[in-house]
Amino acid sequence: MTDAQPSETLPAHGPELPISSVQVLSCGQAEQHKEHRYGSRLPQLWWVFFGRSWVPLPLQAFLIERRDGFVLFDTGLDPAIQFDKSYIKQAIGRFLLPRIFRFHLTQADRIDQILAKVGVASSDIRTAVISHLHFDHVGGIAQIPEADLLVSEREWAILSEPHPEREWILREHIEIPAAKWQQISFQPSDDPLFDRFDGIHDVAGDGSMILLPTPGHTPGSMSLLIRQEGWDPMLLVGDLTYEAALLEQYVVPGTGDRETLLASFAKVRRLKSLLPELVIVASHDFGAEAAISRAMRK
Ligand SMILES: [Zn+2]
Known part of the structure; x- marks a missing residue:
């Protein structure tokens, strides 16, 4: 392979493919402002207080079934955010939350119950990739104590900055004793497929799950590229x-x-130009499930 060409051989191929399925887990329903979802020329504070157009916001996580165990991509919310008035410690957060989101959760929207519905014990989750530290992506970490929680070093650094809670990163629900956090530092890659990204991290060591830094929604947000023979490649982009x-x-x-x-x-569009079949999967997209089943049906 010359370094001018992207790798043509799929990293994961052969008779024993590492991944048997990827599935969307529905973690409940909410609403957000139209300006939040689709952008707006108006300042954020304007639509937070005066926006009147609410649109549905599906809350989703992803379960990757591998030969060597289960991997979660994000963990959903803790329904306590709707039912427990003290879930958010800061008064300003409690004041702002219902002006930014309308939740329609039930107690069954907790990750251990969602996993049980698809026949997986939460103790069987050994790895969870956390795309970013917002409360609707880390809400289930207390339910998966066996899992290594992968977070980018840059995202973790937000916890040391002043007032992470103003960015909806709630330290008291992240730095919990049971959580086995592991910070990811991205390593340089000579695969031209990734030449625009600031490094990569190969989660399983077989090229089937590659983490890529995709900042913007938060400074340390990351995406997961899933590739194996017979499937269209998928990029789980979290909230990018x-x-x-x-x-x-x-x-x-x-x-x-x-x-x-x-x-x-x-960077993602460049990746798609090199991998034209690439299926982009966003966490709050109603089309996520259809996109994933299309990618796996090939
Ligand atoms: Zn989110």
């Missing part, structure tokens, strides 16, 4: 966009750092 089509059209959502989001969009 709320809908895959919006990323492809460069429509930036109403939160996050606009310039950094656009730079990450360009």
